[in-house]
Amino acid sequence: MIKLTEPTLLLDKAKCLKNIAEIVEKAKRHNVELRPHFKTHQSHEIGRWFRNLGVEKITASSLKMAEYFTEDGWKDITVAFPVNVHEIDRINFLAEKITLNLLVVASETIEKLANSLKFPVNIFIEVDCGDHRTGVNGGDFATIGNILSEINRFGLLNFKGFLTHGGHSYAVRGNKNALLDLHRKSVDSVTPLRDKYSTQFPDLTISYGDTPTCSVAEDFTEIDEIRPGNLVFYDVVQSEIGSCTLDQIAASMACPVVAKYPERNEFVIYGGGVHLSKDSLTLSGGQKSFGKVVNLTENGWDTTETGAFLKSLSQEHGVVYAPKEYLEQVQIGDFIGVLPIHSCMTVDLNSSYLTLEGKTISKFRFY
């Protein structure tokens, strides 16, 4: 086993490659373009594992993140966040070098953007397919029409299509039918836009996708591209939603045990909010879990249920609830594995990965 001394973000490369291969193959099977979201892994190296399988277009959650990926040769990037015109310098820098796709949710943004733009960009209009975070209602042709008219006024802006993100799929728990139903409704809320606008815009793209629906659904007929990102590693929430099995989770935090309190059925690890994030999951018994505790092995970690989970986090301390039998095996100084509740957030906190073979993989810290 690799030598560990402190909280360490572990990457099971084999599991990760398998997750990537599955979605690449699925996208091909359904004849949709895979434009994976890279905000989960934030790494040049892991990005290449997608490129090696033919992926050429990606999604980022910020312009800074897009810049980082252009450094490794990515030339077609969608920044899937309502465009922040204050960052016009970054926008121009990127637009000069690559195919840059920006997201617009309001017509007033268009003129401000166009007035300082120096190079062409593509525009996706974000459509709210049910998660009510950002986006225009798919049936709101008035607003969409206004945005399109605005786009049309400026030669450097090219309308590319409609983009949606079904983040509300994250509320589903282990109910495949509910997930497929949500998928159907999400798709139905955006695809009528093709009927309405494809005459005017024959190359219009419908861009879809979140990890739960993209993992489980098998019908993407009206969709042109999918953008799931979390599925590169998956996490405990995804397993609870039903997007994956626990065994598909490809990243975990290895944390040393620093104290034991059998009288409370607890042990404490060096691993807190600054390592894991404070994302939590409510378990069936009503308790909150901040991470699923598993045993590390020679080859990674064992997903056999230990019954132990992180019940609370401070900045660097993690308090684990552990059933008596499990607690008896744990000693101060041992390393345990924590399967992350939300891998995007856990990974974001760490500056590099350690593979099970002991290789360090770098990633970027954007803030």
Place this chain on the structure above:
Amino acid sequence: MIKLTEPTLLLDKAKCLKNIAEIVEKAKRHNVELRPHFKTHQSHEIGRWFRNLGVEKITASSLKMAEYFTEDGWKDITVAFPVNVHEIDRINFLAEKITLNLLVVASETIEKLANSLKFPVNIFIEVDCGDHRTGVNGGDFATIGNILSEINRFGLLNFKGFLTHGGHSYAVRGNKNALLDLHRKSVDSVTPLRDKYSTQFPDLTISYGDTPTCSVAEDFTEIDEIRPGNLVFYDVVQSEIGSCTLDQIAASMACPVVAKYPERNEFVIYGGGVHLSKDSLTLSGGQKSFGKVVNLTENGWDTTETGAFLKSLSQEHGVVYAPKEYLEQVQIGDFIGVLPIHSCMTVDLNSSYLTLEGKTISKFRFY
């Protein structure tokens, strides 16, 4: 006003200096040593603002953090985390150069530590004063006696005293008497140890302290040193506890508005879990707040109640609930201020501060 383009961690240096001056003066007034926790600010520069007022000893939450502060000349550091013996190389590196104080919670750690130690270190025994996270029960003389016997076996280990952290003060809400009562009980759980052990250890130190009690209490007679850290900036939770006023909060996130949804009483900011952390506070009406929204001004921010707060966070998006009157004044492209729920966690996510005068202050990222 300074030019902002993206989510930015703002520091009101005047408010920060005032917070520092107040605790320095308070510690003098009560004849206790101030050994402030530097895990909140994580910055050489801000550390010097303490040093300028005569502070010579500090607290860190990890050995890495201690190393960072030794670079700026700090020579007496307590790592207030149960010692992780795997990091023996860091321990030896530090112990050779400075006065290093380590925390022990279990006797089995002592021998492992001593066997690889090359230079002298001081040992604090952590005592649980009521927050039941880590530490020995103050009345558990058997365990304490075992630990002391173990320490006594090794010439490089020097017993320094008892350290406690009343983290349970964080559950108090705006009730000064409850806080003072908790303070009294916490102090009472650790100070009998002086009676018991001061004959054997005449220079024994009782180290105490969390921001709520250290901010509000005025009786530290049995205490030798206090270690509050959060009070350098304070935050919304501290104002709810009653440790400070909103006006004392010295750090905020400036975030641009990217979308508006008057029909939902919401607007969306570029500012999510990766900028703020997902610490939340339950408001009196039962809703969760991930940050208090305020107006930015020429001189920082205005703490006048806007009624707006962050109701949910994604990785980079923040959804703000905003009452109608406030929402009407907000435009896409405006910057608003977010007072952090938990400043330690928000600051940890960011790689530097921007003062209101436009100066960048660096800090370290440990993971």
